[in-house]
Amino acid sequence: MKTVRLGLLGCGTVGGGVVRLIRENAANLASRVGAPLEIARVLVRDPSKERVPELSRDKLTTDPSAVLDDPSIDVVIEVLGGVEPARGYVERAIDARRSVVTANKMLLALHGPELVERAVRAGVDLAFEASVGGGIPVIRTLREALTSDHVTRLCGIVNGTSNYILTRMRQDGLSFEAALAEAQAKGYAEADPALDVDGGDAAHKLVVLAMLAFGARVPHDAVYTEGIRDVEPIDHEFAARFGYTVKHLAIGQKHDGHVELRVHPALLPQQATLANVGGVLNAILLEGRALGPCLLSGRGAGDLPTAVSVVADVVDVAGARLNGAAGLMTRSVRFEDTRLAPIDDAQCAYYLRFQVFDRPGVLANIAGALAEENVSILEMVQRGGGDSRGEPVQVVMMTHIAREGDLRRALTSIADGDDVAKPTRLLRVAPIA
Amino acid sequence: MKTVRLGLLGCGTVGGGVVRLIRENAANLASRVGAPLEIARVLVRDPSKERVPELSRDKLTTDPSAVLDDPSIDVVIEVLGGVEPARGYVERAIDARRSVVTANKMLLALHGPELVERAVRAGVDLAFEASVGGGIPVIRTLREALTSDHVTRLCGIVNGTSNYILTRMRQDGLSFEAALAEAQAKGYAEADPALDVDGGDAAHKLVVLAMLAFGARVPHDAVYTEGIRDVEPIDHEFAARFGYTVKHLAIGQKHDGHVELRVHPALLPQQATLANVGGVLNAILLEGRALGPCLLSGRGAGDLPTAVSVVADVVDVAGARLNGAAGLMTRSVRFEDTRLAPIDDAQCAYYLRFQVFDRPGVLANIAGALAEENVSILEMVQRGGGDSRGEPVQVVMMTHIAREGDLRRALTSIADGDDVAKPTRLLRVAPIA
Numbered sequence: 001m002k003t004v005r006l007g008l009l010g011c012g013t014v015g016g017g018v019v020r021l022i023r024e025n026a027a028n029l030a031s032r033v034g035a036p037l038e039i040a041r042v043l044v045r046d047p048s049k050e051r052v053p054e055l056s057r058d059k060l061t062t063d064p065s066a067v068l069d070d071p072s073i074d075v076v077i078e079v080l081g082g083v084e085p086a087r088g089y090v091e092r093a094i095d096a097r098r099s100v101v102t103a104n105k106m107l108l109a110l111h112g113p114e115l116v117e118r119a120v121r122a123g124v125d126l127a128f129e130a131s132v133g134g135g136i137p138v139i140r141t142l143r144e145a146l147t148s149d150h151v152t153r154l155c156g157i158v159n160g161t162s163n164y165i166l167t168r169m170r171q172d173g174l175s176f177e178a179a180l181a182e183a184q185a186k187g188y189a190e191a192d193p194a195l196d197v198d199g200g201d202a203a204h205k206l207v208v209l210a211m212l213a214f215g216a217r218v219p220h221d222a223v224y225t226e227g228i229r230d231v232e233p234i235d236h237e238f239a240a241r242f243g244y245t246v247k248h249l250a251i252g253q254k255h256d257g258h259v260e261l262r263v264h265p266a267l268l269p270q271q272a273t274l275a276n277v278g279g280v281l282n283a284i285l286l287e288g289r290a291l292g293p294c295l296l297s298g299r300g301a302g303d304l305p306t307a308v309s310v311v312a313d314v315v316d317v318a319g320a321r322l323n324g325a326a327g328l329m330t331r332s333v334r335f336e337d338t339r340l341a342p343i344d345d346a347q348c349a350y351y352l353r354f355q356v357f358d359r360p361g362v363l364a365n366i367a368g369a370l371a372e373e374n375v376s377i378l379e380m381v382q383r384g385g386g387d388s389r390g391e392p393v394q395v396v397m398m399t400h401i402a403r404e405g406d407l408r409r410a411l412t413s414i415a416d417g418d419d420v421a422k423p424t425r426l427l428r429v430a431p432i433a
Numbered sequence: 434m435k436t437v438r439l440g441l442l443g444c445g446t447v448g449g450g451v452v453r454l455i456r457e458n459a460a461n462l463a464s465r466v467g468a469p470l471e472i473a474r475v476l477v478r479d480p481s482k483e484r485v486p487e488l489s490r491d492k493l494t495t496d497p498s499a500v501l502d503d504p505s506i507d508v509v510i511e512v513l514g515g516v517e518p519a520r521g522y523v524e525r526a527i528d529a530r531r532s533v534v535t536a537n538k539m540l541l542a543l544h545g546p547e548l549v550e551r552a553v554r555a556g557v558d559l560a561f562e563a564s565v566g567g568g569i570p571v572i573r574t575l576r577e578a579l580t581s582d583h584v585t586r587l588c589g590i591v592n593g594t595s596n597y598i599l600t601r602m603r604q605d606g607l608s609f610e611a612a613l614a615e616a617q618a619k620g621y622a623e624a625d626p627a628l629d630v631d632g633g634d635a636a637h638k639l640v641v642l643a644m645l646a647f648g649a650r651v652p653h654d655a656v657y658t659e660g661i662r663d664v665e666p667i668d669h670e671f672a673a674r675f676g677y678t679v680k681h682l683a684i685g686q687k688h689d690g691h692v693e694l695r696v697h698p699a700l701l702p703q704q705a706t707l708a709n710v711g712g713v714l715n716a717i718l719l720e721g722r723a724l725g726p727c728l729l730s731g732r733g734a735g736d737l738p739t740a741v742s743v744v745a746d747v748v749d750v751a752g753a754r755l756n757g758a759a760g761l762m763t764r765s766v767r768f769e770d771t772r773l774a775p776i777d778d779a780q781c782a783y784y785l786r787f788q789v790f791d792r793p794g795v796l797a798n799i800a801g802a803l804a805e806e807n808v809s810i811l812e813m814v815q816r817g818g819g820d821s822r823g824e825p826v827q828v829v830m831m832t833h834i835a836r837e838g839d840l841r842r843a844l845t846s847i848a849d850g851d852d853v854a855k856p857t858r859l860l861r862v863a864p865i866a
Contacts (some may be wrong), residue, residue: 005711017723021723028580028581028767029580031764031765032764034758035487049558135723135725136727137578140573140578143747144570144573145568145570145573145741145745146464146741147744148455189757216638272709273706273710275709275732276704276706276709281726288568288741290568290737290738291728292733292738294568294731295729295731296727296730297726297729298728302725304723307581307723308578308579308723312577315577315580316520319758320756323758325755325756328465328466331464332461334464
C-alpha cells in the first residue's frame with residue numbers, strides 16, 4: 001500500500017505534538033486518509049538534541065533541501081513560525097508541487113493571498129487551520145461548512161493574552177500593568193508583549209479570516225488597530241454599570257462591496273456568549289446569511305490544540321493528494337475586489353468617558369458639541385466632583401449609533417475647548433447582540 | 434465535464450433550501466467539488482404544487498424508485514424526516530452504492546450504527562451533519578478536526594425549545610406552562626411538545642453524538658432522560674442565588690470503558706459560556722484530550738441553517754465519490770465495545786430542594802440521612818416557615834460531589850420519614866467549569 005510521506009519543517013513543541021499525534025493515532029489516520037502517514041524527514045536545528053517523541057536520527061536533517069528537494073515527500077508541514085525562512089521554504093515546496101500545511105499566522109497575514117494563488121497555480125493545497133484560533137476549527141468551518149453560504153460578519157476574541165488581561169482587570173480590579181505582569185509570570189504573555197496587547201496579533205488573524213470569509217486581500221497594516229493598554233479599571237466598572245463587558249475584538253463586516261476590518265477593545269452586552277469567554281480562551285462568531293450566527297470557542301493557542309489542527313489539515317491534504325484531488329480545497333478561496341472602508345465610515349454606538357473640570361456649563365458644552373455632529377446620547381452617568389481636590393469629574397456617556405467621523409469631529413471640538421482635564425476615552429460597542 | 438447527479442428525497446422547507454443554496458452557489462460548489470452539482474430528480478408528494486425555487490416538472494416524481502433505481506444518480510439526499518419510509522429508502526440507496534446525505538436525526542438515533550455499517554460495507558458515504566445542531570458544524574468537527582484526538586466529554590444544549598422555555602422562565606419569571614404556550618405561539622414548539630420538553634429529542638441527538646465521539650452503540654431509550662416540566666420558577670431563583678443558571682443538557686462522558694449518557698436539567702455556573710447561550714440557540718461543548726474544550730454554538734434548527742449543513746455534506750460526499758474516495762469518511766466511525774453506566778454510578782454535585790414541614794428536628798433528620806450515605810452539604814438556604822399558613826418550608830442544599838446511588842438512598846429514606854410535605858426536587862450540577 002502506498003504511504004503518504006510527510007516532511008516536517010521544524011520540530012519544536014508544536015512539531016513534537018504533531019509527531020506524537022500522528023504516531024498515537026496511526027490506524028485512525030490511515031483509515032481516514034486511505035493510506036498510512038509516514039513522517040519521512042524532519043528539519044531541525046540540532047539533530048543531537050533528545051526529543052520526545054523520539055525520532056530516528058536518519059530522519060533528522062539540518063538541511064532544508066533534504067526536505068524540500070526530496071521528490072518522495074508528498075506533504076510539507078511548516079511549523080517553524082516567523083516569516084523568513086518559512087516563506088521561502090513554503091514557496092519552494094509549493095513550486096515543487098507538494099501540498100503544504102502551515103501553522104504560521106504571521107506568514108499568512110503577510111503573504112496569504114500570494115501563497116494561496118501560488119498553490120492554486122501549482123495545483124496543490126495550502127492548508128492553515130492552525131494559523132488562527134489554535135484548536136478552534138474556524139478555518140475549516142469558513143471553508144467547508146459555509147461553502148454554500150455568505151459570511152456577512154465575523155467578530156472574534158482572537159488574542160488569548162489580551163483576553164486574559166481584560167478578564168483579570170474586570171473580575172479582580174487589577175490594573176493593566178499588574179494583569180500583564182501576571183500573564184507574563186504564567187507564560188501567557190511574551191517578555192515583549194507588544195504584538196499581543198497592542199492588537200497586531202489580532203490584526204494578523206483578522207486578515208487571514210477576512211481572506212476566507214470575504215475574499216479580501218488586505219495588507220495587515222491597513223487594518224484599523226487599537227490594543228488594550230488604555231483600558232483602565234474604571235472603564236470596566238462603568239461598562240458593567242451600563243450592562244456591558246469590555247473585550248478585545250477583531251471585527252470584520254462586508255457591506256456594499258466594502259470590507260470593514262477593525263481591531264479594538266469593545267463593549268459587549270454582559271449576557272452575550274462572547275462576553276463570557278474568559279481567560280486565555282478564544283472565540284469567533286461568524287454570521288452567515290443562511291446560517292445565522294455560529295460561535296466557535298476554545299483554546300486559541302497551545303502546542304497540542306495547535307497540533308490537532310495541523311493534523312486535521314494533514315489528513316485533508318494527504319487524502320486529496322492520494323485521490324488526485326489536490327488543490328480543490330485551496331481553489332475554493334475566491335478573492336474579490338474589496339475596498340477597505342476607512343474607520344471614519346464605521347457606524348457604532350459608543351462609550352465615551354470624559355474627564356472634565358468640575359464647573360458650570362461643561363456638560364452643556366459637551367452635549368452641544370455632540371449634538372452639532374448628530375451624535376445623540378442614550379445614557380449618562382457622572383462620578384466625582386464637588387470636592388476640593390481638583391480631581392477631574394468622570395462623565396460617561398453611551399451614545400446611539402453614530403458615524404465615527406462625525407463623533408471624532410465632535411471630540412476634537414470638545415478637546416479644543418478648555419473643559420477637558422485629561423484625554424477622553426472612546427470605546428466602541430460591538431455590532432452584536 | 435462530468436456532473437455529480439443528486440437525487441432529493443423530499444422537498445419541503447429544508448429540501449427547498451437545499452435546492453436554493455445549490456443553485457445560488459453553483460460556481461463555488463463546482464469549484465469545491467471538482468464538477469458541477471446537478472439536481473437530477475426530486476421525490477415529492479404533489480408534483481403540481483408550486484415551488485420556490487422552481488423545479489422543472491420532469492425532475493419531479495412521486496415514485497421513490499425513480500430516484501432510488503436511477504443508476505445515473507450519484508448522491509441521494511434524504512430530507513423526508515421520520516423513520517419510515519426514510520429508513521427503507523436510505524438502505525436501498527446505500528445498497529445501490531450511492532452516497533447518502535441525511536438530515537434525519539430520528540433515523541440516525543434509532544438506526545445510526547447499522548446504517549453506518551451498511552454504508553461501510555457498500556463502500557459509500559453516509560453523511561449527517563444536519564441531523565444534530567442544525568447549522569452548527571459539530572459532526573464535522575467531531576469527525577474531522579478530532580481525527581487525531583480523543584473526546585473525553587461532551588455537554589450540549591441541543592433542544593432549542595427547552596432552552597427557549599428555560600430562558601424565558603429564568604429571565605422573566607414565567608411558569609413552565611406560560612413559557613411553553615409562548616414558545617408554541619412563536620412556532621418554536623410543536624402542538625405536542627413532549628419530544629422536546631421531556632428530553633426525548635435531546636436523547637436522540639446525544640446518541641448520534643456519542644456514536645461519533647465515543648464509538649458508542651447505544652439504544653436511544655437506554656439514555657437516562659429527564660425533561661424540564663418539573664423545573665419551577667423557584668428553582669431558577671435558588672440556582673441564581675448560588676451563582677448558577679438552569680439549562681437542559683445532554684451530557685456524554687467516557688471513562689474506563691464505560692460511557693455515561695444523560696439528559697436532564699442541570700446547573701451551570703452563571704459565567705460559563707454554555708450558561709449564556711439563550712433563547713432557541715444550541716451549543717455543544719466538546720472536550721478533547723489534546724484539544725481541550727471546544728464550544729460550538731448557533732441555530733440548532735431552521736430550514737436554511739439545516740440546508741447549509743446538508744449542502745456542506747453534499748460537497749464532501751460528492752467530491753469523495755468523484756475522486757474514488759467514497760466511504761473513507763464513513764469508515765472513520767469506529768464502534769467500540771462500550772458499556773452504558775447506570776445513572777446510579779453518576780458522580781455530581783447536586784442541588785436539592787426539600788419542601789418540609791416547619792417543625793423542630795427536620796433539618797437534623799435531613800442532614801443526618803444525607804450524612805449516613807456520605808453525601809456532604811456544601812451550602813444551604815432556607816426560605817419560608819414561621820407563618821401559620823401551613824406552607825412548607827423550602828430548604829435548598831448544594832452538595833459536594835456524591836454518587837447518585839448513595840444520594841437516592843438518602844432521599845428515599847428522607848421521603849419515608851414524615852418531614853417532607855412535597856416531593857424533593859433534585860438537579861444535577863453540570864460537570865464543567
